[in-house]
Amino acid sequence: MSEPVAGDPRAPGAVWISDQDAPGLAWGGAADHVDHSTGPVVANPAVVNPVGANPPVASPAAATPPGPAADAAGWADLEWDEAVRLIREAGDISLTCHVAPDGDALGSMLALAQALRALGKGVSASFGEPFKVPDILRFLPGQELLVEPSRMPAAPEVMITLDAAGVERLGSLAGRAAAAGSLIVVDHHASNTGFGAVRLVDPDAAATAVLVDELIRRLGAPLTPDIAQGLYAGVASDTGSFKYPCTTPQVHDLAGRLLAAGVRPEAVSRELWDRAPFGYLMVLAGALARARLERDAAGGLGLVWTTIGRAERDARDVPYDQLEGVIDQLRRADEAEVAVVCKENDQGGWYVSTRSKGQVDVGRACVALGGGGHRTAAAFTITGEPADIIDRLRAALRAP
Numbered sequence: 440m441s442e443p444v445a446g447d448p449r450a451p452g453a454v455w456i457s458d459q460d461a462p463g464l465a466w467g468g469a470a471d472h473v474d475h476s477t478g479p480v481v482a483n484p485a486v487v488n489p490v491g492a493n494p495p496v497a498s499p500a501a502a503t504p505p506g507p508a509a510d511a512a513g514w515a516d517l518e519w520d521e522a523v524r525l526i527r528e529a530g531d532i533s534l535t536c537h538v539a540p541d542g543d544a545l546g547s548m549l550a551l552a553q554a555l556r557a558l559g560k561g562v563s564a565s566f567g568e569p570f571k572v573p574d575i576l577r578f579l580p581g582q583e584l585l586v587e588p589s590r591m592p593a594a595p596e597v598m599i600t601l602d603a604a605g606v607e608r609l610g611s612l613a614g615r616a617a618a619a620g621s622l623i624v625v626d627h628h629a630s631n632t633g634f635g636a637v638r639l640v641d642p643d644a645a646a647t648a649v650l651v652d653e654l655i656r657r658l659g660a661p662l663t664p665d666i667a668q669g670l671y672a673g674v675a676s677d678t679g680s681f682k683y684p685c686t687t688p689q690v691h692d693l694a695g696r697l698l699a700a701g702v703r704p705e706a707v708s709r710e711l712w713d714r715a716p717f718g719y720l721m722v723l724a725g726a727l728a729r730a731r732l733e734r735d736a737a738g739g740l741g742l743v744w745t746t747i748g749r750a751e752r753d754a755r756d757v758p759y760d761q762l763e764g765v766i767d768q769l770r771r772a773d774e775a776e777v778a779v780v781c782k783e784n785d786q787g788g789w790y791v792s793t794r795s796k797g798q799v800d801v802g803r804a805c806v807a808l809g810g811g812g813h814r815t816a817a818a819f820t821i822t823g824e825p826a827d828i829i830d831r832l833r834a835a836l837r838a839p
Contacts (some may be wrong), residue, residue: 468529477719514653523657525597525621525637531561533595533619537603538567538610541763542576542676542711544602547569547625547651549581550669551599554660556584565591567610573760578710580665580674600635602647603629604811615807625650627677629802630811642813645685648673652728664701671697679767684797684815712764719762720753723753726765732774737799737836740776743769746825749783759784763792770794777801779832781825788822791832804835 451481526532534552536544536587544566552564565588572582588611598619600606606613616622616634624635627644639650648670674694678686681694698704726745736742747762762782770778778794791808793801795815802817808831812821821828 443478455662484539486587490777495650514641517639517641519654519657521637522623522654525623526555526560526599526658529560529621531563531592531596533592533598533615534562534564534601535591535598535603535612535616536566536601536611537608539569539577539760540566540573540602543646543648543673545572545576546579546669546671546673546676547647548601548669549579549584549715550648550666550673551601551625551651551655552584553581553657553663553666554658555671557660557663558658563591565612567612574758575711575714575760575763576672578706579669581669585625588612591615597621597623599623601625601651602627604630605632606634627655628811629813630806630817645683645687645690646674646677648677649690649693662696662700667697667700667702668707671702671704672711675704675707676711680712685813699748715761715764716757718757722747722751722757723765723768726780727768730769730772732772734774736833737775737777740798741772741774742777742779742833742836743772744779744781744829745769745774746781746789747783749785749787766792766794770796777836779829781828784820788820789825789828790818790820791828792818793832799836801836804838807835807838810834 446507505540506721511567511734534548534555536548540548546562548566552562555562562584563586564584565586567588570587572579572585578795591612593615593715595618597613598616598621599617600622602610603609603624609616621637622635623639624631625639625647627647627650628639629642631640631642639654644650650671652670655662660666671694674690674697675681677683678690681690726747730743730745733742733744745765752759757784757833762780766780768777769780772778776796776799780792782790782792784790791805793805793812793816795801797815800814802812802814805812805817805819808819808821810817812818
């Protein structure tokens with residue numbers, strides 16, 4: 440693969456490159472998707488509930504006190520009553536989240552699935568191919584409710600989508616969402632396209648899990664330790680372990696209630712952030728060695744970026760879902776407001792993750808390139824050479 444920056448990378452003013460590549464790692468490498476699974480996903484019983492033997496809360500009233508953000512500005516406009524009515528009247532409910540689910544998507548979906556089951560509903564939950572739970576999320580309870588996408592009802596009575604900004608993010612389940620008798624959308628992305636008949640969408644919510652917590656409260660379902668664990672994983676994931684700007688006093692109040700329900704934060708943190716195969720360290724070393732710092736980009740606030748090609752991930756036998764934390768290491772650079780990681784997928788396209796420290800709206804730039812997300816965290820998928828992709832992103836970041 441060609442060098443991503445033309446000319447002398449150490450020319451004064453613009454682009455700097457690390458001094459050397461990691462031994463044995465070619466420039467390029469990692470798939471955007473994990474492998475397919477051929478059957479229902481069942482969590483390893485040894486790790487499915489690191490909370491321990493905490494008993495479920497007996498009383499729904501005691502288990503679900505009023506949510507700290509229940510009366511927050513903007514929530515009055517959400518269609519809570521209609522969502523609750525549809526759910527209470529339905530016998531069977533289908534749940535889906537976006538493809539390649541993260542902690543918020545899967546944690547929120549499994550938490551809601553367990554709450555609906557506790558209310559006596561028939562529940563099926565899935566996500567579009569590749570249908571494999573990321574290794575770092577195998578600890579989440581409720582995975583016995585997951586079914587392959589092909590086994591989801593063709594025309595669900597009620598379908599609820601979680602953490603999906605647009606119907607295309609549902610992948611192979613988009614058609615079932617279109618055929619649903621009633622479609623309830625629960626999401627917090629500013630780039631949400633407005634799909635769905637009943638919408639619980641709040642771009643100011645720190646995570647979709649925040650909205651799911653409120654929905655569970657309004658349904659009167661008990662907040663068991665397993666449900667709390669899924670919600671906590673969602674909130675912790677999308678707040679960057681409570682360090683992103685979206686971490687509000689209300690978020691900490693919610694986290695406190697979830698801890699009181701039995702969540703062990705050290706167990707969740709270890710699964711999400713503090714473990715990885717040795718090969719990941721080699722892939723991370725190569726990605727950091729290839730990193731470019733462009734001090735004049737992003738309006739002079741600085742851009743740092745790198746790439747991980749499919750071949751590199753394959754050579755180290757590193758699952759794609761292990762790559763999510765690379766950008767958190769890259770964004771530590773003091774000289775760059777914006778951090779970008781380009782990850783090559785199995786089809787030869789590139790999934791481009793972006794992060795901002797707050798002064799630059801990367802969400803707007805990613806929307807312009809066909810993606811979406813939030814002001815400080817967004818992404819898009821595109822084909823082409825990484826150098827050309829970064830050129831297009833630079834231009835989008837400059838646009839008014």
